[in-house]
Amino acid sequence: MSAVTLTAFGLTTTQALAAPAPAAPGAKPVPVQRLTETGQKHAQKIRGKAAADQAFTAKSKAEGGGEDESDEAENSAEGTAQYTEARTAPGIVAPGAYGAAWAQLQSMPHTAGSWDHVTEKPYNSDDPRYRDVNSNSSGGSGLVTGRITGIAADKDGYVYAGGANGGVFRSRTGGGHWEPIADKLPTLSTGTLNLDAGSRLWYATGESNTGATSYVGTGVYVLSDPKHGEFQPGNRVGGAELESTIIHALRFGGGKVWAATSRGVWSHSATTLSGPWTMEFAPNPEYLPGGSKAGDPAAPYKNIANDIAIDPKDPNKVVLAVGWRSGDTYNGFYGKAADGTWQRVGSLGDLPTDAANVGNVTFARSADGSRYYAIDQSPAVMASDPDTGLKGIYVSKSGSPFGPWTQIADKDKLKNSGSALQDAGYQPGIQAWYNQFLQVDPANPDHVYAGLEEVFETTDSGTTWATVGPYWNNGFPCWSIDPAKQTGDCSPTTHSDQHAVAFGSYQGKATVYVGNDGGIYRRPTNGQLDAYGHAKDWTPLNDGTIDTLQYYSVGVGKDPADRSGRGVIVSGGLQDNGQSILRAHDKVMGSNFGGDGADTLVDPANGCNIAEEYVYLDMWVTQNCAVNDGSWTKDPSKATSYEVAPPDKDTSAARFIAPITSDPKDGNTWIAGGRHVWVQHKGYAIRSGSEWTSAYDLGDGHVATAVATVDGTVYAGWCGPCNNVGFSRGIAVGKTDGTGWHQLNLPVDGTLPNRYISSFAVDEKDAQHVLVAFNGFSRTWTEGPGAGVGHLFETRNGGATWTDISANLPDVPATSVKILPNDGLALGTDLAAFYRAPGTSDWRVLGRNLPTTSVQQLKTGPDGKLYAATFGRGIWSFDLRRLGHGRYDETDD
Incomplete structure (x- = not known):
């Protein structure tokens, strides 16, 4: 987990879990889990890490890093406003800075010689050679790479994975044997990846996190033949309108593509790719570049759009999820009024609409249009509860983004579904501002995968949940630090901190892919669960041919x-x-x-x-x-x-x-x-x-x-x-x-x-x-x-x-x-x-x-x-x- 509250494998499991998790459909009842003596010893080192992160959170709040303070805006990822501070202080960087530098780079001469890729090898986080108190080894994540923030997959076994600052990789084999296909672009920062109905691959640049180590991008690119081609600078959609932004989501409807960015919501024709993007909505336009308050230190946090929900029955009906994760008066849901203006939506049922409870939001629509789902991170919860920022997960069973919405999960329901977080003093959603994905099984509108710090699954539209990708195996009775036992009887899990998800097909079987701080993993869409409600069938796809590792040092x-x-x-x-x-x-x-x-x-x-x-x-x-x-x-x-x-x-x-x-x-x-x-x-x-x-x-x-x-x-x-x-x-x-x-x-x-x-x-x-x-x-x-x-x-x-x-x-x-x-x-x-x-x-x-x-x-x-x-x-x-x-x-x- 790479943020102020936690870091990966920075949790501890020090006592019995409070309650057994409800069984997922068809699973055996989940037993109460007890931490082994060895597990307690293994956790001692990690406790200090989590404590340091909690101290940083307290320090940030004490120093006034509050609701819409710009320094708090960056103090939440990796404990480090520091990464961003190093690149911005003492002021605000104008859009176009990276683009201008890249353009100059293209005209510069090179020395002789070429670089050799040293870490183009599998990286085993469970390597038994290093299995002791200070290592990640035996946690169960297996082969890892760096943060994956975008995934797309098709029915033919082609998978596309985007690294946080590593560009796009393609696999023709359902994951593995990867090849980079975006290295000619001026940025390798990934916001999201989408395959449209015509099998074109859309690449939105600008990492879709408001974390301190997230880079802005240079817009949206489209590859018409993703199975064989590579992205080129000329594949950009529109002009420079989306340069120097973060793009959280692309959504399609009514012949248009919509982009939720750090500078509002934009749209463009999905067929005619030339011509500029159209600004649809910015809640505080005076803070945009060229506006009267563009130089204000808070400007980057005044027009953040997180997602867009389009009514499958009427693409003219659109809901915008807008707001800064730490809270601001403009936070909320917006719909278009009869006069063509965007107005705040007053009521959506259980899904909150007040500014205090609308933060980072992710939507997901079922393929048949019968369901809409949403995850909501609440600024108010994050400010009052040191252990979570999650308000809940919701469903609209009308299929309309206007609801009515019903809550189907909260932190308590998720923590009792086999989560590995709760004994550390944390709850699911502790980093819901940073960790979110949501996707519906194309073949079953009631089957949903949700990502926070862990991966959760429901097959009955939220009545029951299973933690199919627990934070780690340490602490569960099946776990063992003994190298001879590998991860004991525990099933392999994913790395923590979830960011991306996609459904596809591998060898004719429906497959789900998830991306997180440890790379990309897959399992059968309808996979098997063990006695703890955890998936038994995760496979890491980080075979060394995909290297998105994010090094601070060497x-x-x-x-x-x-x-x-x-x-x-x-x-x-x-x-x-x-x-x-x-x-x-x-x-x-x-x-x-x-x-x-x-x-x-x-x-x-x-x-x-x-x-x-x-x-x-x-x-x-x-x-x-x-x-x-x-x-x-x-x-x-x-x-x-x-x-x-x-x-x-x-x-x-x-x-x-x-x-x-x-x-x-x-x-x-x-x-x-x-x-x-x-x-x-x-x-x-x-x-x-x-x-x-x-x-x-x-x-x-x-x-x-x-x-x-x-x-x-x-x-x-x-x-x-x-x-x-x-x-x-x-x-x-x-x-x-x-x-x-x-x-x-x-x-x-x-x-x-x-x-x-x-x-x-x-x-x-x-x-x-x-x-x-x-x-x-x-x-x-x-x-x-x-x-x-x-x-x-x-x-x-x-x-x-x-x-x-x-x-x-x-x-x-x-x-x-x-x-x-x-x-x-x-x-x-x-x-x-x-x-x-x-x-x-x-x-x-x-x-x-x-x-x-x-x-x-x-x-x-x-x-x-x-x-x-x-x-x-x-x-x-x-x-x-x-x-x-x-x-x-x-x-x-």
Whole structure:
């Protein structure tokens, strides 16, 4: 679960479930479930994660992140307003920023060489090699990949899956053997996928979540021959009207396609694809681009549309579900009046229509038109109940979106259907603002799949429910941590956090596909249930040919088990998928650390020495790759990882993804950044958080965003406040022994922009020679105090003076800078990686073949390669020998 309240596998099951679940039709009664002793021990680590997330929620509310405050708007996904803050502060980014950067990227020359896809392998979250207290392993999710936010499927076994920031993949075999088909588009951010009646594939870009790590898109694209073709930029429907929006849903009726976006509801002819989109309804048009309040910090949250319901008997009758998840006066359902204006719907039966109880809504219509279903997330419930935001699930048995609607489920009914959430102190719908899908079996209007954190199924229009995809297996009596028993007697489940669903056919059998934070899964539409009301027949389709993994970090070190001495271990921290580890001769990646992964340190000389960060600076260390030989199941003291978090392990004292680093000339010296700059000199032999010392206090309200050190000199970038209201940043410089610390003079109107500091590169030959990268967009696109111009700056005197060396770089957020062994520079950004050769001033795109997605971190490995952790397409490597040693003496252009 990747949000402020929970993270994947961040739940605990610590006592008996309160009540047995009602049996699904045809199933055996569900027994009361008791947590095993081993399960209690396994949950101890996870409890701390959930507690940290709850603390962040409380902090957000205490700081006034209320109903329509813009910073609360982003503080809910992954605990991190921080991801979005880094790209927006100190102001609001105008539409078109990413599009302009992508257009410039197309005209830039490339260096020689191509990138190699490192993580194009299956990733087994249940890998028995790493089955101990700190890993996800044995939870039951099996093979995973990154967040899937759109799915479409047909009757011929073709399946289309869209990654959150990974683009569209096609399978011709009912799932598996995937191939990317949208990599030529300017964005890989997926809102939704739909197959229309003519078998055309519609791709709405702009991830359909209001989470902090969701990217906006560039509109809607249509592929007329999805079985054989690939999306091209010329496939876009209409003009630029939907650029820089999030598209929550596409709905079809009356010859039109309707789009629910973050800037209102739009429509377009579904047959004539040229011509502009038509604005149908925006509740607060003054906040739209060009409006009188477009520059207001709340503008992005004033016109959010979530879904559209079209009457199957009369396509002129339409209901719009509109509203911001945390509540606003405009929230509600709207229908068109006789005079052609959109008016708030006053009553729909059980389905609430008041602004306080209409939040994120998803509709689903049966194929025969006899039923409409809806999920409603309530701002009022979310504000008053710390354990859920769900108001309910509803049905209109008239088939009309105007009802009357009847409630068929609430959190209590769902939690008693076999949910794995309740014992953690949470209820179904805890993240209903983030986790939602709803779909009706085309062959049975009473058969419905609903997705929240878990997957629920009803075969009788909501009279009874079954949790067919529980959050995880940990805690159920069938569960076992023993590698010899795999997941015990538990049936495999899906990953948590549901986002997409589709029905199709595989080998002539009706099949349902679900997408979540762990990828895409399938089961027979009318599958089997076990004694707990859980599905017995989920199959993960994440075979490694689909890689939508969202990495925050990467680390590389020599594999001590490789006899050649050349093999390496590649490890990295992931959104909602823990820490991955790929050893030199592995055919399958494993997960040796659970929850959300964050920053990573790997010993270049021995890749089994790994420091893995959870979130908020909660660091753990292993010196054996976290391989467990099974002894932990007999003696809990024999863990393979040790918690070594500095004292700033707190939501108010560290960023969600807090920076950590080591001295490249002294691998035993580590720096960790929270409110304080922490130092320790034991390297991977550290065993306790008490072994850190504070070298410097950045100040009340300040937290580190980037740290670097060489030869005892430390550079620490910080922000505080970090949101766009009163944003401030700075750079502190000092020694690891605590001496010589001072703040550099960085006036808001000075050379360096007043934007988020994302990365440093310190010259190993001269610690006074430093590069600093800035996130966000420059003054062209950002309205805010001191936004400035440029993304990369250089000093040769320890920060006394700086020079902008951005040159011809596109105006796009910069994330990671590296000084390469040949003294060239590499820079990771939200669109590509770039290279500047020694002795030159211009930049080129680094190599070819790297997908157009966010490069979060660059690291060099002991094998002479540069590694890129991308947030949506896994880890890639580039052989630096292709760059030569001087100017562009090897080039593809």
